[in-house]
Amino acid sequence: MRKIETKVGKKRILCIYPSYFCNRGVSHACLSVVSSMSSSNLNVEVMGISSDKEISSPFYTNTISPTINPIAYRLFSGEKLQRLCEYRFLKKLRDDDIAYLWPGTSINLIEKIKRQGNKIVVENINCHQFISRQILDSEYRKLDLKPSHTITDDSIQDEFRKLELSDYVFSPSPAVSESLLSSGIANEKILQTSYGLSxxxxxxxxxxxxxxxxxxxxxxxxxxxxxxxxxxxxxxxxxxxxxxxxxxxxxxxxxxxxxxxxxxxxxxxxxxxxxxxxxxxxxxxxxxxxxxxxxxxxxxxxxxxxxxxxxxxxxxxxxxxxxxxxxxxxxxxxxxxxxxxxxxxxxxxxxxxxxxxxxxxxxxxxLWKNVGQKRANELLYRLEISN
Known part of the structure; x- marks a missing residue:
């Protein structure tokens, strides 16, 4: 039986970005968002595969300790490490948690979370791949180059499926929102937001x-x-x-x-x-x-x-x-x-x-502190939960 939250009035958002965390790029944005969403009435945590030793935050949990990650990455494939991260995330997810999923999360995990009945929020860091591929393929044709991006039919269908299973999606820009709408995602699912800086x-x-x-x-x-x-x-x-x-x-x-x-x-x-x-x-x-x-x-x-x-x-x-x-x-x-x-x-x-x-x-x-609180307030408002 999974654990149920016992502290009254304290809602939890459990986030996963099944990747390696460092102080730059997507993982930096993810941890910045998560840490700034937390408040006296809202606990937000994120889990990753592993991280640089410099990453020390009460809002972040490693699947694999930084002290042994060089060994783990040599012994196991990235796919196996991701599965381990997702397994630990699912074990930690409580009945009344909100599941907050960043890119790379597998369809298998999302479907399990959906069956358990948790609310699901996903982060779309870029335009929907259905639109992205059209834009990039057109440009490569103009340059008479073979497309070198990694967007495939399968990855596009995965994104459609993830968005179908989600209750809400954070969109960091109007361009991303437009791509979601153009791909048939319902407007009421989209939470318009931004990223930030320190x-x-x-x-x-x-x-x-x-x-x-x-x-x-x-x-x-x-x-x-x-x-x-x-x-x-x-x-x-x-x-x-x-x-x-x-x-x-x-x-x-x-x-x-x-x-x-x-x-x-x-x-x-x-x-x-x-x-x-x-x-x-x-x-x-x-x-x-x-x-x-x-x-x-x-x-x-x-x-x-x-x-x-x-x-x-x-x-x-x-x-x-x-x-x-x-x-x-x-x-x-x-x-x-x-x-x-x-x-x-x-x-x-x-x-x-x-x-x-x-x-x-x-x-x-x-500033991240402003962006995070706006995100938290908008999400909880949509879910009819007071913050």
Whole structure:
């Protein structure tokens, strides 16, 4: 018999992200969301497979201790470690818990939870794969490249099934919500939210108003078709401003082929990804991200915290940039629009200053503590539970 919660008035959300946890990327977002959702009346916990030793949180539980995970990962496949994580999660799940499931959770686990009668909430970190594949396949055809993404018919059907079994789905951006609706997901299931940033990721606002100096723009993300690297390099080259574009990230399939013609460009620098992005953001004048498909990119939140005007596609905006306010939102294929926006950063320092200050002022809205409480309140309201 499974345990039943005995403490009156204390509701619990039990979350699983069957992956390895570290202080970056999806696992960082997951733990940040979970820890900020907790309150005096709500206990939220997350379980993962294992983690870096630096991950120490009362809201997080490892399936495998960090001290032995090198051995475990050598002896067992990722699939077996995931099954172990899901088994322990199911044993821990109480009758009145809300099950909160992040990507990678198996259909088998979700079906078991459904049969037990727990409410199920899933996190859609990106657009529905049915829509994502259409966007990416179209772009690869334009580039005359064979698609290198991992979206398959089976993975799409899995996502449809997971969403069918869920009671609610957290959507981090309007673009994700639109993809869910376009895929036939009922509007009443969708909980519109965002991701966020930490207080130490909001810098002291310092605007460099000096004229006639080279500007620095940064592109941060995986270097491949999905993030629009082929577009940004072309637009930057044609804009030909007095400035440097710093491209920071790991090179994906076809990425090297795309960047090869620009490796010796005098106004473009390619830098390896680093876990310490603060100096790169602090030294930049504006941020640029013409993504074709996203959820709500954490790098855009960091740009707000650094007070950087954001030149972004609708996907790259993540739903947190207002056109003309914190930056410009431009269709990823609008070449003239991108070139004009880049040039405005150079010739209109007063506009750059306005957008810089607007970006910085909006950052506090997306502090994890604010995002988490909004998520908790919205979910409990939908479930008719007071917080």
């Amino acid at each position: 207080e130490n990721e909001i810098f002291e606002c310092q605007f460099n108003y000096k004229k006639n100096r080279p500007l620095t723009a940064i592109f941060v993300g995986r270097i491949g078709v999905r993030k629009g690297i082929h577009l940004v390099l072309n637009y930057w080259d044609k804009a030909n401003i007095n400035g440097i574009l710093k491209v920071i990230g790991q090179v994906e399939d076809y990425g090297q082929e795309i960047i090869e013609p620009f490796l010796n460009h005098p106004k473009i620098q390619f830098l390896k990804y680093t876990n310490d992005l603060k100096k790169l953001y602090r030294d930049a004048d504006f941020f640029i991200l013409p993504s074709l498909e996203e959820g709500s990119p954490l790098v855009t939140y960091l740009a707000l915290g650094a007070g950087l005007p954001c030149l972004v596609s609708p996907m790259g905006s993540g739903g947190i940039i207002k056109d003309g306010h914190e930056g410009f939102i431009i269709d990823p294929h609008d070449e003239s629009g991108w070139i004009a926006a880049i040039r405005q950063m150079e010739i209109k320092p007063e506009l750059r200053e306005y957008q810089s200050k607007a970006a910085w002022k909006s950052a506090a809205t997306y």
